[in-house]
Amino acid sequence: MFRCAECRWRSRWGRWRVVGAAAVAALACAGTLSAEDLAEYLERRELTGLLAVHLEEQIRTTSDVATRERLAMRLADVYAALLEEADDVATMEDLERRGRRLLAQVPPAGAAELRLAVLRASYRSAALSAELNRLRRAEPKDVE
Numbered sequence: 001m002f003r004c005a006e007c008r009w010r011s012r013w014g015r016w017r018v019v020g021a022a023a024v025a026a027l028a029c030a031g032t033l034s035a036e037d038l039a040e041y042l043e044r045r046e047l048t049g050l051l052a053v054h055l056e057e058q059i060r061t062t063s064d065v066a067t068r069e070r071l072a073m074r075l076a077d078v079y080a081a082l083l084e085e086a087d088d089v090a091t092m093e094d095l096e097r098r099g100r101r102l103l104a105q106v107p108p109a110g111a112a113e114l115r116l117a118v119l120r121a122s123y124r125s126a127a128l129s130a131e132l133n134r135l136r137r138a139e140p141k142d143v144e
Contacts (some may be wrong), residue, residue, distance in 0.1 A: 014043075048085070052078045069106070074110035076102055083117040089125065096121045 035058050042051040055075040062068045078098045086092040099118045103111060
């Protein structure tokens with residue numbers, strides 16, 4: 001396995017992003033699947049992490065505003081699901097950061113599920129810090 005301090009390869013989410021980016025690039029180069037077909041395939045197989053990577057790439061490369069907004073709303077639902085499933089702090093923080101960045105791009109009326117999931121993730125993170133502080137296992141910077 002490739003080991004590098006700056007690399008996120010060792011985290012589960014980091015691996016999915018690398019594998020997903022490679023799969024999306026390979027399929028796009030081969031021209032065998034359309035972007036929508038690939039998204040449907042990933043959704044049917046419940047490969048939510050890979051679907052998020054694919055949708056992020058589609059948003060980044062799409063110039064049509066209506067398509068970008070539709071993809072952002074779909075990605076918001078995917079982020080909400082991933083945030084609910086997240087079981088480690090690093091993954092939660094990464095998804096929360098990415099979710100907040102996406103919320104700045106979508107209309108205020110949309111993505112209610114993502115807004116709630118981001119708030120719940122923030123709450124879980126704060127509750128964990130409070131519990132660790134109570135047990136005197138927290139770092140001083142985490143308590144603030």
